[in-house]
Amino acid sequence: MTKEITSSSNPLIKKLRALITTKKNRQESGRFIVEGWRGIKTLLEHDSPFYELEQIVVSNGWNGGTLPPHIETIKVPDHVFDKISDVRNAQGILGVVRKKAAPSRLPETGKFLLLDNLRDPGNLGTLIRSAVGSGFDGVLLYGDCVEPENPKVIRSTMGTFAFCPVWPISRDELSQGLENGYELCVTTGLGGENLYDAQFGAKTLLVIGSEAHGVSDELFQRAAKKITIPLQPACESLNAAIAGSICMFQIARG
Amino acid sequence: MTKEITSSSNPLIKKLRALITTKKNRQESGRFIVEGWRGIKTLLEHDSPFYELEQIVVSNGWNGGTLPPHIETIKVPDHVFDKISDVRNAQGILGVVRKKAAPSRLPETGKFLLLDNLRDPGNLGTLIRSAVGSGFDGVLLYGDCVEPENPKVIRSTMGTFAFCPVWPISRDELSQGLENGYELCVTTGLGGENLYDAQFGAKTLLVIGSEAHGVSDELFQRAAKKITIPLQPACESLNAAIAGSICMFQIARG
Secondary structure: OEEEOOOOOOHHHHHHHHHHHOHHHHHHHOEEEEEOHHHHHHHHHOOOOOEEEEEEEEEOOOOOOOOOOOOEEEEEOHHHHHHHOOOOOOOOEEEEEEEOOOOOOOOOOEEEEEEEOOOOHHHHHHHHHHHHHHOOOEEEEEOOOOOOOOHHHHHHOOOHHHHOOEEEOOHHHHHHHHHOOOEEEEEOOOOOEEOOOOOOOOEEEEEEOEOOOEOOHHHHHHOOEEEEOOOOOOOOOOOHHHHHHHHHHHHHHO | OEEEOOOOOOHHHHHHHHHHHOHHHHHHHOEEEEEOHHHHHHHHHOOOOOEEEEEEEEEOOOOOOOOOOOOEEEEEOHHHHHHHOOOOOOOOEEEEEEEOOOOOOOOOOEEEEEEEOOOOHHHHHHHHHHHHHHOOOEEEEEOOOOOOOOHHHHHHOOOHHHHOOEEEOOHHHHHHHHHOOOEEEEEOOOOOEEOOOOOOOOEEEEEEOEOOOEOOHHHHHHOOEEEEOOOOOOOOOOOHHHHHHHHHHHHHHO
């Protein structure tokens, strides 16, 4: 199933471009774009419970992996591809991904990263990658976080988005989780329990705060556990993605 | 010592802009720009062995911390400040920093991060921040790494650049370090010693490879120790800054 499109004013090309540039468009359609071979290969080789690859778009210059016959492939000239893509020196391949049903509530047990108004797409993508690498069970978005289908987020996950449930959690859903025995853990620069001495249970919510403001007062107050990554005095704090990853790898080991 | 400049065509304004935009200019002058209050505050409050704050530039809109009388301060209108600055929504303050003598050889002992053709300024800045936080002794640049005085690198360090020696190391200097007992450690995705089981000595060089190509064949061959961060199978590798930070924090503890 290959078709060719040669004009950048073709309605499908405009629709694809809109999926890259506009959050509203992604949300209304329930679809987003994955750019580059790694993400597409991941979706081709693994059955993701959360996402389905619907279409592939390749430029004339694409000479990478073999494309499967069962997924519709659209060939476009390089200049049309560049109109769609968000990436400089793009590899000449991108995919349209449909969101399947996302989880909507916390399971009985698990270790989850809870992001508190995290704004930077690179940080979210990197944290998803580390969550999958460490064995965390998913990522929860609290407050006004960056949209997880933003193209920069997807790129930064390096294909791991396919394996990581990411969904928003409301204040009420969080309260319910805590009533069901989840322990809310925040990181704090000073005075918390040393990360390397702390014990973590099978129901853990690790909070990482926003890049600019850290953990919100509300979540800080509600946290049953406060942990500190021991730092040399010349360094006040770590980057949000680094702090989150160090904690996830330590918590997942325990 | 405050002076005012109102024209963006003033030669000093052009010189400052060139320090932000042009690597050649930074290298020839031995100076670079630190943007934002945090970096400037760090240099004011601590005596950095590596860097000296020479000048401060503030916009009319600056209403942050009090500026010291012993450092020349230049006041400029907001529109002139925006011409110099590289940052959207800049805080209205930046500083000119002079490099003092940088280290040129490895000391008798220490734990150093050795970056192998690392290209991304955000990754370098974040790794410098983590190196300082973990207690690593410095960062060595091998091959064609991003320039450490690049404004994005400096910003990502969040002021910690003041405490971290960063310098290029040649192949010969590396050989000499290894002859003097330094152990070269590389990370590898599969088959290395588990990071959490490995022992590290007082003379350690931790190699982190480039974002696109990983560790070069040359350094991989020369490494006496190969370590692996245990990852879930769905995640092939971590972001370079994350992998480096996780290893540094673990090695610094040992």
